Amino acid sequence: MNHKISFKKISTLFFAIFAPFLAKAQNPNWAQHIAPILYQNCTPCHINGGIAPFSLVGYTNAQGMASSIAGSVESKRMPPWPANTKYKRYAHERILSASEIESIKQWANNNAPSGNLNLAPADPTPIVGSQIANATIKLKMPNYTVNTSSDLYRCFVLPTNIPQNEYVTALEVIPGNRQIVHHVLVFQDTSIIPVNLDNADSGPGYVAFGGTGSQTSQLIGVYVPGQEPFQFPNGFGAKLLKNTRIILQIHYPGGINSQLDSTKVYLKTTSNTLRQIFIEPILNHQNSNMTNGPLYIPANEIKTFNTKYSVNSKATIFSVAPHMHLIGRSIKAYGLTPTNDTIKFIDIPKWDFHWQRTYSFVKPVIVQPNDKLWGEARYDNTTANPYNPNNPPLAVSKGEGTADEMMLIYFWYAAYKPGDENIVVDTSTLKNISSTVLLKKLDAKLSPNPIQNYLDFNSNEPITEINIFTLEGQKVANYQLDRLKKGRIDISNKPVGMYIIELKSPEKSSRTKMLIE
Numbered sequence: 001m002n003h004k005i006s007f008k009k010i011s012t013l014f015f016a017i018f019a020p021f022l023a024k025a026q027n028p029n030w031a032q033h034i035a036p037i038l039y040q041n042c043t044p045c046h047i048n049g050g051i052a053p054f055s056l057v058g059y060t061n062a063q064g065m066a067s068s069i070a071g072s073v074e075s076k077r078m079p080p081w082p083a084n085t086k087y088k089r090y091a092h093e094r095i096l097s098a099s100e101i102e103s104i105k106q107w108a109n110n111n112a113p114s115g116n117l118n119l120a121p122a123d124p125t126p127i128v129g130s131q132i133a134n135a136t137i138k139l140k141m142p143n144y145t146v147n148t149s150s151d152l153y154r155c156f157v158l159p160t161n162i163p164q165n166e167y168v169t170a171l172e173v174i175p176g177n178r179q180i181v182h183h184v185l186v187f188q189d190t191s192i193i194p195v196n197l198d199n200a201d202s203g204p205g206y207v208a209f210g211g212t213g214s215q216t217s218q219l220i221g222v223y224v225p226g227q228e229p230f231q232f233p234n235g236f237g238a239k240l241l242k243n244t245r246i247i248l249q250i251h252y253p254g255g256i257n258s259q260l261d262s263t264k265v266y267l268k269t270t271s272n273t274l275r276q277i278f279i280e281p282i283l284n285h286q287n288s289n290m291t292n293g294p295l296y297i298p299a300n301e302i303k304t305f306n307t308k309y310s311v312n313s314k315a316t317i318f319s320v321a322p323h324m325h326l327i328g329r330s331i332k333a334y335g336l337t338p339t340n341d342t343i344k345f346i347d348i349p350k351w352d353f354h355w356q357r358t359y360s361f362v363k364p365v366i367v368q369p370n371d372k373l374w375g376e377a378r379y380d381n382t383t384a385n386p387y388n389p390n391n392p393p394l395a396v397s398k399g400e401g402t403a404d405e406m407m408l409i410y411f412w413y414a415a416y417k418p419g420d421e422n423i424v425v426d427t428s429t430l431k432n433i434s435s436t437v438l439l440k441k442l443d444a445k446l447s448p449n450p451i452q453n454y455l456d457f458n459s460n461e462p463i464t465e466i467n468i469f470t471l472e473g474q475k476v477a478n479y480q481l482d483r484l485k486k487g488r489i490d491i492s493n494k495p496v497g498m499y500i501i502e503l504k505s506p507e508k509s510s511r512t513k514m515l516i517e
């Protein structure tokens with residue numbers, strides 16, 4: 001494709017001309033230059049027991065992955081941050097600067113030198129448990145054993161039993177098992193529908209993909225791995241209704257065998273009246289709001305839909321969170337003033353259902369009566385869309401199922417008061433948070449390296465499971481073992497290449513990168 005080649009040429013030219021002026025380290029080494037970048041941006045997920053398939057803590061791990069690291073940051077696949085930062089910047093962003101990317105590239109091209117290891121930052125310290133102080137409501141879902149070959153979306157209903165309305169000032173989701181909890185949507189609902197759905201499904205919780213299955217559920221929070229607890233700006237809170245139930249909708253990716261999860265949600269609440277933050281899908285797929293609805297995408301077609309909302313009272317907007325399913329490929333939200341000035345909210349050029357999150361503005365965005373808000377979403381219902389749940393494609397319409405679609409853009413907003421434009425959503429607090437490590441590091445000897453046909457393992461712990469992942473994080477093999485401390489597995493059918501070998505005992509785990517020859 002022509003435009004790709006010319007883009008590459010232009011970017012090479014860019015670096016040839018401008019790279020000398022970028023504030024990058026000369027001859028970057030791991031200890032002084034690379035470790036600080038990885039510990040800030042990668043190890044919240046790439047840590048033993050984290051959601052990513054391998055750890056980037058320590059020199060050996062980073063050195064072994066140097067060229068993949070460089071490739072992933074150059075292509076901007078990592079760290080995952082789907083919003084276009086050329087369009088709009090956010091608080092608590094996790095993205096790398098051009099000079100950080102350049103340093104990583106140079107380091108990798110230069111054989112990934114360690115530098116003086118005494119100068120390296122301390123390994124990220126695992127945080128166990130809660131990060132918000134003085135939570136007033138602590139809820140835990142029942143133990144649930146996850147067994148799933150394909151993506152599983154399951155809702156768990158947790159009664160709050162609060163005797164009066166309260167305001168939530170901070171919300172934290174604490175995954176029970178960080179290796180399998182890919183995202184969590186937190187809803188509240190006072191209706192009986194989620195309870196009925198739960199009763200109709202055996203085991204704890206019930207299956208629901210796009211939401212909770214109840215029209216009256218209100219979103220109050222979103223968790224993705226590595227995301228800091230959500231703190232509402234000072235003086236603001238989300239209203240929690242008397243006797244409401246919290247519903248956690250959890251996404252467990254496919255390929256999970258007999259893993260236990262018991263995720264918690266902690267809320268900091270007050271019975272004082274605060275300025276209320278409303279969390280609503282202001283831009284949505286209701287036919288009456290769409291200019292070219294209904295949301296219906298025939299098989300083998302690519303369609304773009306537009307939806308609008310006319311602002312009727314002055315409002316202070318803190319955050320946005322777009323939501324589509326698997327046919328959705330891009331989504332954008334903006335406002336237009338009566339004089340046609342653009343108010344930018346968000347642009348996600350490559351929608352990825354698996355990395356949806358809340359984006360908070362650094363300063364709130366104020367909208368006024370007569371402003372029009374617009375949402376634009378593109379859907380690709382052809383076989384070219386790798387996430388298409390149907391092959392051959394089938395017609396898709398509005399709904400909550402995996403194979404249905406949605407177009408929702410949630411806004412976190414409050415009624416405007418003078419001075420709101422001066423609020424700064426703090427980017428310094430709650431930023432340097434690394435992940436909880438629930439599983440301790442397991443010591444095991446694996447041999448031979450490179451692996452030829454067989455892998456021998458030897459450990460002090462009883463091994464119950466061995467997994468093999470590609471460097472792209474795809475699980476290609478799973479072996480269930482009967483608490484063996486020593487043993488051999490047959491790998492003769494795996495293609496040659498680098499893999500991540502994961503060993504698990506009931507309490508510990510380890511991941512090692514190895515070559516299969």
Ligand code: HEC
Pocket residue numbers: 037038041042043044045046051052053065068069071072073077078079080094096224225226471472473474
């Ligand atoms: C929010 C969690 C998260 C953060 C932060 C993160 N990763 Fe990842 N990373 C993952 C997951 C999960 C995978 C497995 C594949 C997938 O699901 O996309 C992965 C896969 C990878 C891969 C292999 C696949 C690929 O795309 O190349 C590399 C290399 C990688 N990450 C490097 C990094 C680096 C370097 C950083 C920091 C600059 C980083 N990651 C930050 C979660 C994360």
